[in-house]
Amino acid sequence: MTLQAYGKIAHRHVEVNGVRLHVAEQGEGPLVLLLHGFPESWYSWRHQFAPLAEAGYRVVAVDQRGYARSEQPASVDAYTLLHLVGDASALIGALGEERAVLVGHDWGAPVAWTTATLRPDLVRGVAGLSVPPLPTFGPPPLAQARELYGEGFYQIYFQRPGVADAELAEDLHSTFRRMLFGGSGDRPGAERPETWTVPEGRTFRDTVPEPEKLPDWLSEADIEAFVADYAEHGEHAFTGGLNWYRNIDRNNELLAGLVGRVVEVPALYVAGDRDLVSAMISEEALGKLLDTMVPKLHRRVTLPGAGHWTQQERPAEVTAALLDFLRHLDG
Template structure:
């Protein structure tokens, strides 16, 4: 049975959803999500014999949201995962992440391979540390309107997304965009359609959960992850060119919008024990919700290899 509780991790009150018993699996959500995004994975993975835990990550949902933007670096986020594993009485876990949760999963495997039994990333592949700060490269490649650059301005995206929470989540989760670029005089949401009706995999109740969660937490915590992108590049310099060594797995919808600005061609070089890379035909960005059965089967196949 799925349960919820609060644990202390690194001084933060951290909300977790939890189900099952057995080897620990930690599921890390992305933006703008919470542990609810793994609702279709919790039961099937638990039924297969795993202790499945999905936290609301730092800055989201019912987990604490530090006020200082500097408290959202990749080192803090990896520390939260390691701390959670130990708080649950384990020495290691399989770590799975989607969207922003994927870089956290990949970096947990990079920085602390001793606690990662296996690592899986959905949507976002592992990436080598670039020669220049990431935002500099994004400006050169895509321009100042790219959404990750738009998110750098404190208060701007918060005001846009918070103006009408229901419209925000209907668009972000259920809508579509031709490109994640903000044009002059517009906001990020202006590039998204508002679906009517919602896609079959997304219910009004799911939107209600997002509205309630972000009505409580606000958007600043999650956006602060973006505001540390260049700082992360600086902090991760000691791991330049170091490979990810735990067993690894990657999965992405072939219609995922992140494919336009990420590179999956070098996964096997970066993650040297790659056990599989799966494209899900016809799936978009929210693949674990859109194609739950295929994702669950692929994850369990990877888990069995461990």
């Protein structure tokens, strides 16, 4: 497929590691691979395509395994962090490239950080949005989360087979309205970030009420786009993404021997000051993490008033930070 440098976004499927993945791409030049989080898709990067392509980069956003228009392997244990790193690594080659800059948001950030750590030969630079690099690579063991946040902590709630799957798939429009608003910097009380916790006897949907009005950065057309991406999986629309959470303990077992490894390629970290992740890590601890884990950190960018959905809530600032980082990599 031939793409015009500044043409419209093109869509196709690429098979890697036996899994059929949907990719959206625009532009020509050095590869920038965009990795979304939960519960998103390639569409979460909609604002970054044109500016990065116009700046001379080949921009590719993938629906990661289990998500949106990509294939959902049936087995829960097919969603370990090593599988996801394998997908990102193989995708670079499947796109005909030797190296890429990885940009990951939310769950996409651990994929990007870990890929950069394990395969620095493939990664020119790495940017993490919202989630910083962790010594455990992905989220820490669930026992630790239980001790800190209780049984209702969302990562633990998501472990229950079929429960969150059914809740979230019941009404896709409502789910995306609730979650995107509920994790944003516009939600009530956002200036005091708190973790998502489900009280006993309640459902996850109860913790994220549906907004009467969407914030300015999110339109009904955006909601429709996410719904269209997820609709083909029916009642299992979110099962693939939830299976990432169901491998947290397995990831810690598989990657235990790698604890202590650091990200040795140039890096960028971007987060909103109203991000829910900030409720799980103190400012002091975050600073120490970045100092330890990313010795070649180019910049740390904090977005005032922004919540968890960085590249959607603050597209201009995120794009500017990425372009600055790319110029740094290109000398």
